[in-house]
Amino acid sequence: MRxxxxxxxxxxxxxxxxxxxxxxxxxxxxxxxxxxxxxxKSYQFPPPGYTLQWFAVTWNRPDVWAAMGLSVxxxxxxxxxxxxxxxxxxxxxxxxxxxxxxxxxxLVILPIALPGIITGIALRSAFSFxxxxxxxxxxxxxxxxxxxxxxxxxxxxxxxxxxxxxxxxSMDLGxxxxxxxxxxxxxxxxxxxxxxxxxxFALSFDEVIVTTFTAGQQSTLPIWMLEELVRPRQRPVTNxxxxxxxxxxxxxxxxxxxLTRDGDQVAGGGK
Amino acid sequence: MTAVLFQQVSRHFGAVRAVDSVDxxxxxxxxxxxxxxxxxxxxxxxxxxxxxxQPTSGHIEIFGETAEGVPPYRxxxxxxxxxxxxxxxxxxxxxxxYGLMVKGVAKAERLKAAEEALAMVKxxxxxxxxxxxLSGGQRQRVALARALVNRPRVLLLDEPLGALDLKLREQMQxxxxxxxxxxxxxFVFVTxxxxxxxxxxxxxxxFNDGKIQQLGTPEEVYKRPKTRFVADFVGSSNVLPPDxxxxxxxxxxxxxxxxxxITLGESxxxxxxxxxxxxxxxxxxxxxRVTVEAAGARVAAMVPASLAVPAxxxxxxxxxxxxxxxxxxxxx
Numbered sequence: 060m061r062x063x064x065x066x067x068x069x070x071x072x073x074x075x076x077x078x079x080x081x082x083x084x085x086x087x088x089x090x091x092x093x094x095x096x097x098x099x100k101s102y103q104f105p106p107p108g109y110t111l112q113w114f115a116v117t118w119n120r121p122d123v124w125a126a127m128g129l130s131v132x133x134x135x136x137x138x139x140x141x142x143x144x145x146x147x148x149x150x151x152x153x154x155x156x157x158x159x160x161x162x163x164x165x166l167v168i169l170p171i172a173l174p175g176i177i178t179g180i181a182l183r184s185a186f187s188f189x190x191x192x193x194x195x196x197x198x199x200x201x202x203x204x205x206x207x208x209x210x211x212x213x214x215x216x217x218x219x220x221x222x223x224x225x226x227x228x229s230m231d232l233g234x235x236x237x238x239x240x241x242x243x244x245x246x247x248x249x250x251x252x253x254x255x256x257x258x259x260f261a262l263s264f265d266e267v268i269v270t271t272f273t274a275g276q277q278s279t280l281p282i283w284m285l286e287e288l289v290r291p292r293q294r295p296v297t298n299x300x301x302x303x304x305x306x307x308x309x310x311x312x313x314x315x316x317x318l319t320r321d322g323d324q325v326a327g328g329g330k
Numbered sequence: 331m332t333a334v335l336f337q338q339v340s341r342h343f344g345a346v347r348a349v350d351s352v353d354x355x356x357x358x359x360x361x362x363x364x365x366x367x368x369x370x371x372x373x374x375x376x377x378x379x380x381x382x383x384q385p386t387s388g389h390i391e392i393f394g395e396t397a398e399g400v401p402p403y404r405x406x407x408x409x410x411x412x413x414x415x416x417x418x419x420x421x422x423x424x425x426x427x428y429g430l431m432v433k434g435v436a437k438a439e440r441l442k443a444a445e446e447a448l449a450m451v452k453x454x455x456x457x458x459x460x461x462x463x464l465s466g467g468q469r470q471r472v473a474l475a476r477a478l479v480n481r482p483r484v485l486l487l488d489e490p491l492g493a494l495d496l497k498l499r500e501q502m503q504x505x506x507x508x509x510x511x512x513x514x515x516x517f518v519f520v521t522x523x524x525x526x527x528x529x530x531x532x533x534x535x536x537f538n539d540g541k542i543q544q545l546g547t548p549e550e551v552y553k554r555p556k557t558r559f560v561a562d563f564v565g566s567s568n569v570l571p572p573d574x575x576x577x578x579x580x581x582x583x584x585x586x587x588x589x590x591x592i593t594l595g596e597s598x599x600x601x602x603x604x605x606x607x608x609x610x611x612x613x614x615x616x617x618x619r620v621t622v623e624a625a626g627a628r629v630a631a632m633v634p635a636s637l638a639v640p641a642x643x644x645x646x647x648x649x650x651x652x653x654x655x656x657x658x659x660x661x662x
Contacts, residue, residue, distance in 0.1 A: 222413065222415065224411050224412075224413055224415035225415050225417060225418075227380075227382055227402070227409075227411070227415065228409070228411055228415035228416075228417070229417075229428070229432075230381075230382075230401070230402040230403050231380060231381075231382075231402050231403070231407075231408055231409045231477075232403075232408065232428050232429035232432065232476065232477075232480065233403045233429050233432050233433050233480065234403055234428075234432040235401075235403050235432075238432045242428070242431075242432070243417060246419045247418070247419060
């Protein structure tokens with residue numbers, strides 16, 4: 060917007076900004092670098108040599124596959140639960156007025172504002188109080204608490220823009236509640252749900268704290284990585300896995316970003 | 331046959347009586363207007379007919395069938411919404427065909443019907459566009475086509491012309507009227523524009539505070555307003571205070587007198603006259619509207635443009651036929 064030269068940032072500020080960004084992102088590049096090192100016991104710089112052997116080693120380790128499989132399943136099911144509950148909750152809060160609506164809206168968002176350790180401890184004591192044994196499903200429940208928030212936040216913003224008269228118009232033209240959802244509501248909130256779902260998946264995939272408290276003997280991928288760090292052998296395997304995780308979570312988040320941005324234009328086009 | 335029947339229908343929102351003991355019978359094929367200021371209950375009555383609201387008490391029938399508890403999608407009634415409520419993600423043709431689609435009409439058949447409906451509202455060939463690409467007037471026609479394609483027995487229109495500019499509004503008024511005549515469908519029309527109600531409707535219900543103040547033909551409502559509210563709201567009648575009315579030899583009470591029934595000068599048998607000082611005069615094209623202050627009341631009269639306009643402060647005499655003065659009930 061401003062092309063005025065006098066508004067250009069001073070050199071010092073530019074360097075500081077560059078240094079800040081480098082501090083944020085160089086460590087990630089280092090992780091990538093050490094995935095190719097020939098030294099397996101310590102991270103010395105520069106690496107003594109480069110090799111692709113760790114990719115093959117990783118591929119053949121059953122514990123990597125078990126952790127990865129568990130994480131994908133947990134993330135997929137938590138996201139699915141979040142999509143259903145988050146959408147229903149967003150619909151209730153944005154389309155109707157009822158006593159305690161604001162409170163419910165706050166309570167739904169709260170789990171993401173709370174430190175993960177609180178959610179983790181709370182869930183753990185609740186599970187042991189109810190004598191629920193730790194399992195795959197306790198991890199899923201723990202993850203769903205914050206996945207719902209992400210979906211809810213995305214959906215509620217979009218629901219507010221779908222005017223109530225669209226739903227009334229659909230009913231007026233003979234569509235029952237299910238048909239109205241299928242033909243009118245879903246197409247209008249679809250991209251928001253996709254974006255929310257992707258974010259939820261990414262959040263669940265690399266969650267550590269809540270998982271430590273709600274998992275039994277199983278390890279999700281991030282937990283497996285933490286355990287792996289204290290072991291001296293085959294360290295670059297962790298780096299290879301980290302690289303894969305970065306790519307797996309980065310792409311959905313990037314996708315979500317573009318989808319929601321696009322969605323604004325689509326939703327605004329009807330007015 | 332009675333298309334819509336209200337018996338002692340009330341709809342309360344907490345302490346607010348949006349609709350309060352309304353009785354109403356709309357005949358089949360009638361063009362019925364519900365007129366009133368915002369918050370008078372006219373739109374709530376329309377929503378009760380559409381099924382978006384349920385009455386707190388009372389009984390509603392649509393073509394002889396009880397309507398309470400029947401959801402909007404099971405009523406043979408369609409609505410043209412104030413904001414048109416076109417589906418932004420569907421094309422114009424899909425919008426119009428929507429009602430037939432959810433009823434399970436085959437694709438070829440429903441698209442043909444939608445094309446015909448678009449042609450009826452003079453928008454043939456617009457089917458592939460999106461609602462966002464149309465002007466306000468065109469969207470209004472699409473909303474009309476989308477409702478009419480379902481062949482409703484009653485068409486409800488919620489301030490359908492409110493968002494259009496004056497010229498378009500006059501054109502649409504004529505089109506709506508002729509459409510209603512050719513289709514023979516009962517139209518129920520909500521408006522706050524008295525001119526629109528008077529020119530289009532067969533009968534008008536004037537609403538205030540959730541109650542019907544008067545129900546009658548446009549001529550009745552205009553010439554013989556029952557209450558002060560109706561006289562004030564419909565047209566520009568003079569509402570004369572009791573003392574003024576008594577001073578002219580009528581029984582004491584509020585009365586209405588239309589400005590065009592008053593002529594300059596005193597003359598003739600059966601006429602009453604009064605004298606006042608001119609406080610305002612404005613040119614309206616075919617006539618001048620002259621307001622005088624007489625015996626504590628302000629009275630406006632239409633003076634044909636061919637006559638000289640009395641100057642402000644001048645004292646003039648006006649007269650009118652005694653029959654034109656309409657005495658109203660109560661002091662409302």
